[in-house]
Amino acid sequence: DTEVTQTxxxxxxxxxxxxxLKCEQHMGHRAMYWYKQKAKKPPELMxxxxxxxxxxxxxxxxxxxxxxxxxxxxNLHLHALQPExxxxxxxxxxxxxxxxxxxxxFGPGTRLLVL
Amino acid sequence: xxxxxxPEKLLSVFKGAPVELKCNYSYSGSPELFWYVQYSRQRLQLxxxxxxxxxxxxxxxxxxxxxxxxxxxxPFAQEEDSAMYYCALGNAGNMLTFGGGxxxxxxx
Numbered sequence: 001d002t003e004v005t006q007t008x009x010x011x012x013x014x015x016x017x018x019x020x021l022k023c024e025q026h027m028g029h030r031a032m033y034w035y036k037q038k039a040k041k042p043p044e045l046m047x048x049x050x051x052x053x054x055x056x057x058x059x060x061x062x063x064x065x066x067x068x069x070x071x072x073x074x075n076l077h078l079h080a081l082q083p084e085x086x087x088x089x090x091x092x093x094x095x096x097x098x099x100x101x102x103x104x105x106f107g108p109g110t111r112l113l114v115l
Numbered sequence: 116x117x118x119x120x121x122p123e124k125l126l127s128v129f130k131g132a133p134v135e136l137k138c139n140y141s142y143s144g145s146p147e148l149f150w151y152v153q154y155s156r157q158r159l160q161l162x163x164x165x166x167x168x169x170x171x172x173x174x175x176x177x178x179x180x181x182x183x184x185x186x187x188x189x190p191f192a193q194e195e196d197s198a199m200y201y202c203a204l205g206n207a208g209n210m211l212t213f214g215g216g217x218x219x220x221x222x223x
Contacts, residue, residue, distance in 0.1 A: 031209055042201055042213035043159065056210065090159065094209055101147055101166050102209050106159040 004107035023091030035090040119214035138202030147205035
């Protein structure tokens with residue numbers, strides 16, 4: 001399996017809801033990432049997990065809570081979001097290929113709409 | 116601080132014309148540079164990485180450390196090349212910094 005998968009594809013939630021985004025990879029990668037992408041903008045890094053431990057949090061508001069249950073799974077728990085949080089949320093994983101270096105591979109994303 | 120600049124938001128060419136998407140970077144360390152492509156309604160895909168010096172779908176990119184550039188080139192554009200292209204810079208901590216992106220439109 002050489003893909004990063006994400007569920008759900010689309011999500012609509014109210015500002016008082018609690019929901020979770022899920023990401024899975026079976027490439028044996030030890031680093032996983034969450035990005036936020038607004039329309040016509042590049043992805044912006046939110047969190048980095050390395051060997052199942054949170055290594056980077058790019059000053060993301062606490063209403064976003066990441067979780068890495070094991071080396072293949074990455075979750076993003078959402079609570080009390082704002083309409084401006086509506087975006088495409090991308091998951092990525094990376095591994096080091098001999099002679100080539102570290103490369104990130106992206107999932108298809110979850111398109112989130114906060115009402 | 117690391118930064119990636121793609122000066123053109125939109126590049127429009129006719130089918131069969133040469134294409135060059137510009138990318139400039141600033142980074143104090145040894146850069147790892149990538150081109151990612153995002154076709155309409157599809158995931159962000161790796162197109163090229165400088166370290167492997169490969170050609171994918173007819174595209175090539177050469178790292179020029181003197182000019183701090185990593186421009187993406189293709190001699191003859193095809194309609195199916197129409198997409199959003201992002202240049203990205205990776206650092207030692209595996210963090211990617213993306214440029215603002217260039218939308219390539221190839222007209223028939």
